[in-house]
Amino acid sequence: MARRTKEEVIAEFTRLYQCFEDMIDQINAHGPVDVYFDKSMLIPLSAYLEGIENEEFTASEALAGAKEGVNGNGLFLLEYIERDPDAVAAMLKGYHEKTGRDYWTDAGDPKKAVKAILKRGYAETEDEYYLIKEVVCDVDNSLIANRDRPKAERIMDDFEKRSIAQ
Known part of the structure; x- marks a missing residue:
């Protein structure tokens, strides 16, 4: 792009x-x-x-x-x-x-964006990281299925590790 x-x-x-x-x-x-x-x-x-x-x-x-x-x-x-x-x-x-x-x-639609990030398996940008973080921190746990929560947490953790390494 x-x-x-x-x-x-x-x-x-x-x-x-x-x-x-x-x-x-x-x-x-x-x-x-x-x-x-x-x-x-x-x-x-x-x-x-x-x-x-x-x-x-x-x-x-x-x-x-x-x-x-x-x-x-x-x-x-x-x-x-x-x-x-x-x-x-x-x-x-x-x-x-x-x-x-x-x-x-x-x-x-943030829900579509979250689905795309989960499917891809990683956050490409800081914007995507914050979107995943918002979903992971959702106390109602209604924005993603429970089965997707560990993957979302891993995506968030991986982005944080990459950011620290830079």
């Missing part, structure tokens, strides 16, 4: 950050009372872009953070649909009404 330009990475970061923030609005509007995301705690998009411009961090680092946030939202929706499918439907509908787009098309 060809290496992306800084501008392309910034554009992807901006798109995913907006996707993340728009779904936070929907979770706050339709989600459970015990789950509320204080958006004042989020670093504003403009501050991220300024940080990239001032070389406080790279566009790739910002993109990785946005992907982690979007994956977290997606995993929340997949877990919460078991408790309240109507609320999740309202969140997805609200996202579509606000953006004119489908959330899963914008964000990607």
Whole structure:
């Protein structure tokens, strides 16, 4: 795959950050009372872009953070649909009404990504590592089958060992 330009990475970061923030609005509007995301705690998009411009961090680092946030939202929706499918439907509908787009098309389905990683047997990127880590740490244990849990733990451990070795 060809290496992306800084501008392309910034554009992807901006798109995913907006996707993340728009779904936070929907979770706050339709989600459970015990789950509320204080958006004042989020670093504003403009501050991220300024940080990239001032070389406080790279566009790739910002993109990785946005992907982690979007994956977290997606995993929340997949877990919460078991408790309240109507609320999740309202969140997805609200996202579509606000953006004119489908959330899963914008964000990607984390469950499909996890299946692909498990099938492959290793995490290729830090984004995939954090997605697997989120699944392994899922207390409800509802995101993967019990038979896949040891493999997911091994994938996570192997990635951590490779990262330490570098």
